Amino acid sequence: MKQGAFPDLMVGLGVTGLGLMTVWLTWVIPVTPVYAVVGPKLVPAVIAAALVVLGLLICAAALRGGWSADLPEVAEAGPPNLPALAWLGGGMLLNLVLIVPLGFAIGAAVQFVCTARAFGSRAPLRDAVIALAVSLGAFFLFVEALGVNIGAGVLEGAILRALGQEVP
Numbered sequence: 765m766k767q768g769a770f771p772d773l774m775v776g777l778g779v780t781g782l783g784l785m786t787v788w789l790t791w792v793i794p795v796t797p798v799y800a801v802v803g804p805k806l807v808p809a810v811i812a813a814a815l816v817v818l819g820l821l822i823c824a825a826a827l828r829g830g831w832s833a834d835l836p837e838v839a840e841a842g843p844p845n846l847p848a849l850a851w852l853g854g855g856m857l858l859n860l861v862l863i864v865p866l867g868f869a870i871g872a873a874v875q876f877v878c879t880a881r882a883f884g885s886r887a888p889l890r891d892a893v894i895a896l897a898v899s900l901g902a903f904f905l906f907v908e909a910l911g912v913n914i915g916a917g918v919l920e921g922a923i924l925r926a927l928g929q930e931v932p
Contacts, residue, residue, distance in 0.1 A: 766829040766830055769826045769827070769829055769830025770826075771830075772822065772825065772826035772830040772831060773823060773826035773827065773830075775822055775826075776819050776820070776821075776822030776823035776824075776825070776826050777819070777823060778819070779815055779818055779819035779822055780815070780816055780819030780820055780822075780823060781819070782815055782819070783812050783813075783814075783815030783816035783817075783818070783819050784812075784816060786808060786811060786812035786815055787809075787812040787813075787816065789808070790805050790808040790809050790812050793805050793808065847882075848882040848883070849882070851878050851879070851881045851882035852878065852879060852882045854878055855874065855875040855876075855877070855878025855879050855882070856875060858871070858874045858875060858878065859871040859872060859874060859875040862874055863917075865917075866917050866918050866919075867915065867916060867917005867918055867919060867920050867921070868899065868902075868903050868914055868915065868917055868920065869896060869899040869900045869903050869917060869919045869920055870896075870899075870917055870918065870919055871917075872895065872898075872899035872902070873892060873895035873896045873899050874895075876891065876892075876894070876895030876898065876899065877891045877892050877895055880895075896919075900919070900920070900923070903916075903920050907920075916931045
């Protein structure tokens with residue numbers, strides 16, 4: 765292994781580890797006989813397989829000498845943008861904290877706004893409006909079109925009641 769390829773190997777091992785963890789988590793998903801052909805394990809299994817294959821390919825590239833040291837844009841990237849990383853991490857944490865008490869739409873919208881801020885947006889109100897439209901659209905796609913109950917929160921429940929529908 766060429767000097768400087770160690771970080772590349774660590775990335776490859778991390779992606780492979782994430783893929784293997786996803787394989788395990790996919791394995792423990794309960795499956796009921798209701799599913800005829802495609803069950804709840806299909807998409808996670810495809811993602812898990814892709815992560816494992818990608819991780820192993822990154823490891824192989826690292827063992828052949830790596831790639832990041834040869835790329836001028838990587839060498840000139842400079843230090844990480846810690847405020848942007850904090851906005852991204854904070855958005856994920858807020859989504860985890862808010863999704864149960866307030867629902868999918870509000871949790872996802874908060875994460876969307878934080879992610880937009882991490883990428884330089886200075887219009888949080890506009891981002892919130894777009895985020896609510898997208899997250900409500902995703903919620904109603906799951907509930908109405910796909911018949912998958914992802915749990916109505918405060919906003920989803922209010923909209924369903926306003927439309928005269930039962931809140932799941």
